[in-house]
Amino acid sequence: MSRPVLTVENLSVDYLVDPVVHAVRDVSFTLRRGEILGLAGESGCGKSTLAYGLVRLLKPPAAVTAGRAVFHAEDGTGVDWGELSTEQLRAARWDRISMVFQGAMNSLNPVISIRDQFEDVFLTHRPGMSRADRRRRCGDLLERVGVDRTRLRSYPHELSGGMRQRVMIAMAMALEPQIMIMDEPTTALDVVVQRDILREISRLRDELGFAVVFITHDLPLLLEISDRIAVMRDGRIVELGDAAQLYTAPRHEYTRTLLASFPSLTGDRGSFVRGVAS
Numbered sequence: 660m661s662r663p664v665l666t667v668e669n670l671s672v673d674y675l676v677d678p679v680v681h682a683v684r685d686v687s688f689t690l691r692r693g694e695i696l697g698l699a700g701e702s703g704c705g706k707s708t709l710a711y712g713l714v715r716l717l718k719p720p721a722a723v724t725a726g727r728a729v730f731h732a733e734d735g736t737g738v739d740w741g742e743l744s745t746e747q748l749r750a751a752r753w754d755r756i757s758m759v760f761q762g763a764m765n766s767l768n769p770v771i772s773i774r775d776q777f778e779d780v781f782l783t784h785r786p787g788m789s790r791a792d793r794r795r796r797c798g799d800l801l802e803r804v805g806v807d808r809t810r811l812r813s814y815p816h817e818l819s820g821g822m823r824q825r826v827m828i829a830m831a832m833a834l835e836p837q838i839m840i841m842d843e844p845t846t847a848l849d850v851v852v853q854r855d856i857l858r859e860i861s862r863l864r865d866e867l868g869f870a871v872v873f874i875t876h877d878l879p880l881l882l883e884i885s886d887r888i889a890v891m892r893d894g895r896i897v898e899l900g901d902a903a904q905l906y907t908a909p910r911h912e913y914t915r916t917l918l919a920s921f922p923s924l925t926g927d928r929g930s931f932v933r934g935v936a937s
């Protein structure tokens with residue numbers, strides 16, 4: 660659990676507009692192998708910009724102005740993502756780091772079956788894989804996220820939002836990446852579906868051992884699923900610590916304010932118990 664899989668060093672991202680927006684300021688943290696690191700903070704604090712910055716998916720006017728993100732392979736060698744070519748980055752995304760964003764379910768192509776979109780990941784990244792293997796694997800992955808494999812024949816509009824988002828999570832897991840970046844992956848879904856999917860992510864992490872950076876403004880939810888939590892404010896990480904500790908003994912004033920803004924955590928019935936998802 661303690662070996663790092665990603666080291667972020669003094670990363671800064673600006674939006675080069677007038678006046679310049681310093682969205683991510685001098686952010687440093689280490690993501691350990693197999694851990695779920697929650698990233699909390701109010702709207703506009705820079706969470707999404709940081710997520711996109713980690714995988715170098717920023718588009719102008721956004722630009723990384725300082726720092727770096729180093730990915731550590733299993734053999735310990737480190738790769739600075741900023742030094743990879745566009746082609747190398749494309750290959751490394753999905754393969755080593757994959758992403759699930761809030762609107763991911765809407766990025767499925769409406770006129771192509773789930774099977775064809777799913778298989779495309781393997782056709783692109785594992786061209787040597789046989790058709791039979793590809794098909795088996797797609798079905799297995801879907802079942803992993805709780806969707807029946809017969810759904811491979813469906814088109815996106817035939818699936819509910821929850822199912823489509825599960826399909827996206829299955830696709831993100833397809834190549835067994837070591838890191839998954841999840842930016843509000845369940846926010847558009849109703850609470851019950853959200854809980855189911857989160858439980859699934861947690862279970863899969865236990866099973867497959869990937870690390871997760873999980874971003875949401877929903878602090879109670881983060882407290883439930885994260886091993887550690889980073890609290891972000893105005894582009895900076897103001898506190899990073901063990902989730903239970905952050906809840907019981909927050910060090911930073913802003914973390915206390917953030918915790919206090921969720922009555923369910925602090926009210927009379929605030930019997931929040933970490934690890935017990937209901």
Ligand SMILES: Nc1ncnc2c1ncn2[C@@H]1O[C@H](COP(=O)(O)OP(=O)(O)OP(=O)(O)O)[C@@H](O)[C@H]1O
Nearest residue numbers: 674676680682701702703704705706707708709876
């Ligand atoms: N294209 C853009 N041009 C200029 N500024 C931007 C742009 N996109 C985002 N910003 C600014 O960058 C800052 C960080 O935004 P970001 O979306 O990363 O925050 P966030 O914490 O993810 O918010 P949310 O939870 O609402 O998604 C904000 O001040 C935002 O206004």
